[in-house]
Amino acid sequence: MDYKSYFDVPEDIIYLNTPGNGLMPRSHHIWRRHRDEAFFAPSGVEREKQGEFIAEVKKDIADLFHCGTDRIFCVPNFSFGFNTLIEGLSADTTFALISEDYPSLNYPVLSRGFPHFFIEANENLEENIFNAVSEKRPHVLLLSVVQYISGLQVDISFIKKLKMSFPDLMIIGDATQYLGTAPFDFDNSGFDAIGTSGYKWMMAGFGNGFLMISETFRSKIYGEAQSRPRPQEAMWAKKSILDTYFEPGHQDTLSHGTLQQSIRFLKEIGLESIQQHIQRLNTLAYGELIARDLILPSIKAKAVKSSLINIQISPDLYPVLMSSGLRCFPRGTGIRIGIHLYNDESDIERLIQLIDKHIWNSK
Numbered sequence: 001m002d003y004k005s006y007f008d009v010p011e012d013i014i015y016l017n018t019p020g021n022g023l024m025p026r027s028h029h030i031w032r033r034h035r036d037e038a039f040f041a042p043s044g045v046e047r048e049k050q051g052e053f054i055a056e057v058k059k060d061i062a063d064l065f066h067c068g069t070d071r072i073f074c075v076p077n078f079s080f081g082f083n084t085l086i087e088g089l090s091a092d093t094t095f096a097l098i099s100e101d102y103p104s105l106n107y108p109v110l111s112r113g114f115p116h117f118f119i120e121a122n123e124n125l126e127e128n129i130f131n132a133v134s135e136k137r138p139h140v141l142l143l144s145v146v147q148y149i150s151g152l153q154v155d156i157s158f159i160k161k162l163k164m165s166f167p168d169l170m171i172i173g174d175a176t177q178y179l180g181t182a183p184f185d186f187d188n189s190g191f192d193a194i195g196t197s198g199y200k201w202m203m204a205g206f207g208n209g210f211l212m213i214s215e216t217f218r219s220k221i222y223g224e225a226q227s228r229p230r231p232q233e234a235m236w237a238k239k240s241i242l243d244t245y246f247e248p249g250h251q252d253t254l255s256h257g258t259l260q261q262s263i264r265f266l267k268e269i270g271l272e273s274i275q276q277h278i279q280r281l282n283t284l285a286y287g288e289l290i291a292r293d294l295i296l297p298s299i300k301a302k303a304v305k306s307s308l309i310n311i312q313i314s315p316d317l318y319p320v321l322m323s324s325g326l327r328c329f330p331r332g333t334g335i336r337i338g339i340h341l342y343n344d345e346s347d348i349e350r351l352i353q354l355i356d357k358h359i360w361n362s363k
């Protein structure tokens, strides 16, 4: 299937920077133009329907990722949602963190002074987590589903098994580098909370994201506040106490509406088909890169491989790769790329040709 035809990617660009920010389909741009005009038309009524609009966005999120709408919160980005989430936990909550995870996960835990320890991220990630949780019994495990520098991905089925072994452990995941690439059933995943920003693999531009939380976790956060009376004012009649924390003010319906367009787009194409498309290109890319010994040993050794790939070529090559049309980013010891729906075989072939040319030149 030619998914690229849904997007306007110039011929001379090899767009592989989805881990930085993803592209939007052409239909999103058209929708946004029309929506903005209708929304701000002086005679229009869209501005009076913001609450109803966000409620509809949540219905679509619920449908695609399987979570009750009353446990979904629309937030401007992952970091805002996550900071708000942990503000609702008592100060003695203990955290298991992944070393070198995205700063928006670890730093809010460290800066608030929550007791914590680190788990090493390597090819034995799942085993490391299981052993650390068995031994130290933290209240919360916090991790990115896909690590932002290395692309190391936790086996999603492991999370469910972990939850069955430790039902009291609260598992918080950041799926910003994952949601949009594969089917995901939140209520059946073992996670107690999953958050994402919309501008990467969800292809929804900036200013939107969402958080899904389990029934159990909902009752654990902001416990004291939740025991106090709900707002009495008519304009907040539908807000839960948690809504007053996660969605305290007016939201940008253009941005969350773009997220809704993405959810519908993903649903129409089918997350299974997207997963298969990505897997086919991943097999091609990993094959070529492993043959050239350009993949981190921990990633090479791990069976589950994400579509965020850190190619072990010098980050100094970034300017020359950019000027050759490759959209990528220097991260850690290499150059980071991501393979998504709008990529095809020719992108991978052109990438490999560029790498061969520049590695050869730098020898």
Ligand SMILES: Cc1ncc(COP(=O)(O)O)c(C=O)c1O
Pocket: 019, 020, 077, 078, 079, 080, 102, 104, 144, 146, 147, 148, 174, 176, 177, 197
């Ligand atoms: C793992 C991970 N989480 C979250 C984010 C983005 O968070 P935010 O949009 O809140 O800045 C990124 C962006 O690079 C990321 O790699």
